[in-house]
Amino acid sequence: MAVAGVAPSASATPPSGESDDPLRVAVIIGSTREGRMGDAVGQWFMERARGRGEMDLVVLDLADFDFPARHPGRATDQMTEFTGAIDRAEAFVVVTPEYNRSFPASLKQAIDFAYGEWQTKPVAFVSYGHDSAGLYAVEHLRSVFTELHTVPLRNGVALDVLHQPLEDRAGDCRRDRAAGVMLDQLLWWGLALREARAARPYVS
Template identity: 50%
Template sequence: MMSQDRIRTAVIVGSTREGRFADTVARWFVGRAALDEAIDIDLIDLAEADLPATLQDVPPPEVEAMKSRLADADAFVMITPEYNHGYPASLKFALDSAREEWMAKPVSFVSYGGIAGGLRSVEQLRQVCAELHMVSTRDCISLHNCHGLFDEAGLLKEPSGPDAAARTMLDQLLWWATALRNARAERPYGA
């Protein structure tokens, strides 16, 4: 597949918490997504993005750098934990730091947590993403009781379920990304 035909996918790691489990989930998901030749991955780890704590009228270089990467993306995957029935403030700040860069692009979610598997954070993210004119895929990946799913080396103990969920989600994401990229090329999106 030609590199310009590949779907440029920004995978955003939303947790910045010290000792986070996000690294394990992100390694698995990025490794799984990289098996698809149609996807070109740009990993945006908010723990490394050095974003400020305040939204500023004139965004600092760190925010502009993130916005540039978001603008280049055809699609997004947000990796999010569930903290107190919601998603992390770091992810909300990243969402609020951009606008046009998100528009008319698809988004999928990889959530993780305890018994709910992060699904309550995804429910909230779907509302925010819709307000930012993103199209969320129906299917996502939810890793319930995530600490027990991976071994000490960070590998899934039983990969069949999560791998099947990843395939379904990625198929939907690629379909929407292709359709929306073609639509944006034919007619710029205006909100």
């Protein structure tokens, strides 16, 4: 549910860029836990994504936002800053750990600050964990983002950081390929949905 003071519909989204403009991609680091790996995983991903001139990437690290502990009746400045960044973005990459077979409460809180700002945009996932590599968290996030009228991507990146640490170069070829395929799909969907939004209003 949208908070008072936060735009409730996709109509608040600024006009999309021209078809040859870089796709505006927000990379959201979802964990705020002390001692987290989220910032390292986010940096690992950005090293693989930065070379893509067709994308304009910005990192939204939830640890950098001072969100209220309780959901207020009116949006705070930090909430408005976050939802504004979501509104400006045309595609998303969510970096999430798996905590007890789901994703962090900090990420759910941030997702719920916006509603229409998410609509008709693709969402990709970079997950990390132990044996399951964060895939249980991603399955829960798919349901949440489907409710928000986004397009969750089939392909993602799943990192088993217990058995294959980020600094272990042995398996990077496979992980790099996964990141490349995901970025290719994110670009395709992002541009296709940009054109669709420009052609006709979305019915929700």
